[in-house]
Amino acid sequence: MATKVFIVDDHYMVIEGIRSLLQNDAEIKWLGHASNAASCLAFIQSNPPDVILMDINLPDKSGIDLCKEVREKYPQTFVIGLSTFNQFSFIEKMLQYGASGYLLKNADRSEILQAISTVMRGQQYLSSDASQTVKHAKAETVTMLTRREKEVLALIAEGLTNAEIAESIFVSVSTVDTHRKNLLQKLHAKNTAALVKLAIDQGLL
Amino acid sequence: MATKVFIVDDHYMVIEGIRSLLQNDAEIKWLGHASNAASCLAFIQSNPPDVILMDINLPDKSGIDLCKEVREKYPQTFVIGLSTFNQFSFIEKMLQYGASGYLLKNADRSEILQAISTVMRGQQYLSSDASQTVKHAKAETVTMLTRREKEVLALIAEGLTNAEIAESIFVSVSTVDTHRKNLLQKLHAKNTAALVKLAIDQGLL
DNA sequence: ATAAAAATCCCGAAAATGGGGGATTGGCTG
DNA sequence: CAGCCAATCCCCCATTTTCGGGATTTTTAT
Numbered sequence: 001m002a003t004k005v006f007i008v009d010d011h012y013m014v015i016e017g018i019r020s021l022l023q024n025d026a027e028i029k030w031l032g033h034a035s036n037a038a039s040c041l042a043f044i045q046s047n048p049p050d051v052i053l054m055d056i057n058l059p060d061k062s063g064i065d066l067c068k069e070v071r072e073k074y075p076q077t078f079v080i081g082l083s084t085f086n087q088f089s090f091i092e093k094m095l096q097y098g099a100s101g102y103l104l105k106n107a108d109r110s111e112i113l114q115a116i117s118t119v120m121r122g123q124q125y126l127s128s129d130a131s132q133t134v135k136h137a138k139a140e141t142v143t144m145l146t147r148r149e150k151e152v153l154a155l156i157a158e159g160l161t162n163a164e165i166a167e168s169i170f171v172s173v174s175t176v177d178t179h180r181k182n183l184l185q186k187l188h189a190k191n192t193a194a195l196v197k198l199a200i201d202q203g204l205l
Numbered sequence: 206m207a208t209k210v211f212i213v214d215d216h217y218m219v220i221e222g223i224r225s226l227l228q229n230d231a232e233i234k235w236l237g238h239a240s241n242a243a244s245c246l247a248f249i250q251s252n253p254p255d256v257i258l259m260d261i262n263l264p265d266k267s268g269i270d271l272c273k274e275v276r277e278k279y280p281q282t283f284v285i286g287l288s289t290f291n292q293f294s295f296i297e298k299m300l301q302y303g304a305s306g307y308l309l310k311n312a313d314r315s316e317i318l319q320a321i322s323t324v325m326r327g328q329q330y331l332s333s334d335a336s337q338t339v340k341h342a343k344a345e346t347v348t349m350l351t352r353r354e355k356e357v358l359a360l361i362a363e364g365l366t367n368a369e370i371a372e373s374i375f376v377s378v379s380t381v382d383t384h385r386k387n388l389l390q391k392l393h394a395k396n397t398a399a400l401v402k403l404a405i406d407q408g409l410l
Numbered sequence: 411a412t413a414a415a416a417a418t419c420c421c422g423a424a425a426a427t428g429g430g431g432g433a434t435t436g437g438c439t440g
Numbered sequence: 441c442a443g444c445c446a447a448t449c450c451c452c453c454a455t456t457t458t459c460g461g462g463a464t465t466t467t468t469a470t
Contacts, residue, residue, distance in 0.1 A: 159399025174419045194364025196401040379449045
């Protein structure tokens with residue numbers, strides 16, 4: 001059965017471009033388009049699509065909020081983020097709010113089809129540029145640890161207590177404690193055990 | 206300068222065997238032998254050797270205790286354990302109590318010389334059989350974790366607290382606590398951080 | 411030069427861990 | 441059957457970490 005696709009974007013050219021790219025594909029059923037969040041919501045209420053290609057910059061509401069709302073109301077509808085910006089913060093937020101994929105507007109026909117079929121299989125699709133960005137951003141998270149934090153991290157993994165670490169790097173326990181807190185935050189770890197695991201997973205130890 | 210070697214063993218054949226193997230070597234000065242711990246201690250008091258080849262089974266005292274005593278009183282004297290038993294628990298204890306090496310009684314001339322020169326350089330020498338055993342034993346330590354312990358270990362690494370783990374595997378916190386303590390012991394970890402690191406290093410996670 | 415980031419320090423309370431114990435049950439094995 | 445081991449549970453108590461704040465001083469980068 002053909003996948004029902006809908007698009008929300010305030011740039012007419014983009015809508016037309018994608019329509020012409022997809023309309024003759026047997027696997028795709030073109031449901032229509034909207035140029036703002038409100039009309040998008042109105043439309044999909046009566047015609048739930050399988051996939052929404054969703055611009056991140058909408059006139060009345062950010063695509064990120066719209067994504068969240070759609071996903072809450074129509075969990076069976078997949079959202080693919082669409083934007084000219086290959087920025088990690090956007091990609092991250094879209095995915096966080098339930099988007100299944102992310103495309104840049106320079107995507108060609110095959111990439112769009114690929115993205116649609118991938119998310120329809122329940123998997124996540126990121127354009128190669130986007131996944132590069134995500135990778136970089138994550139690599140940055142890795143190197144985002146400061147010199148001191150890395151030192152402390154290594155010593156924690158050795159099994160030293162804060163007091164011991166403090167002695168060994170000649171600072172007060174308070175300082176080590178702060179570094180530790182920052183490490184937990186930066187690596188999104190709940191506690192020391194998870195911290196060490198994540199650090200090793202990310203090649204920090 | 207020739208290395209002064211002394212031997213303690215209650216089997217005369219072994220003493221003779223080693224003596225004949227070593228006596229014509231320019232690098233070795235044969236100090237003598239004892240057949241029990243007491244006479245060994247008496248001898249070395251006046252003639253401190255560089256290396257003692259020490260049997261693990263002595264009539265008056267275990268080689269393990271003797272090793273400990275010798276190392277405490279004569280730290281400049283290296284001890285090489287000697288036995289027919291290739292048992293990890295023996296090897297482990299000897300090394301723990303300060304032995305620098307471990308030989309099996311089927312060692313040939315070159316291996317004995319090798320062992321002596323290695324420990325004289327301050328390094329540790331294990332016969333290939335013994336080091337195999339140590340390796341195996343360590344590998345066993347890995348699999349020596351019980352089913353439950355492995356479960357708990359995995360959950361600890363996920364960052365769950367004891368209480369959360371207890372809930373998730375339907376046992377009391379006390380049980381989890383016990384498993385955790387056993388894990389720390391078995392992996393020789395000082396605390397959770399070290400535990401996770403060691404576990405990952407050993408391929409347990 | 412000035413703002414941002416990193417590194418340093420402190421307090422205090424709640425939560426979790428670490429290190430001793432000890433005890434019971436059920437299975438398996440010599 | 442007796443002994444061992446895994447798994448379960450409990451107590452006590454000291455130490456350590458975690459989680460809230462703040463706060464100050466260096467560095468670093470623009």
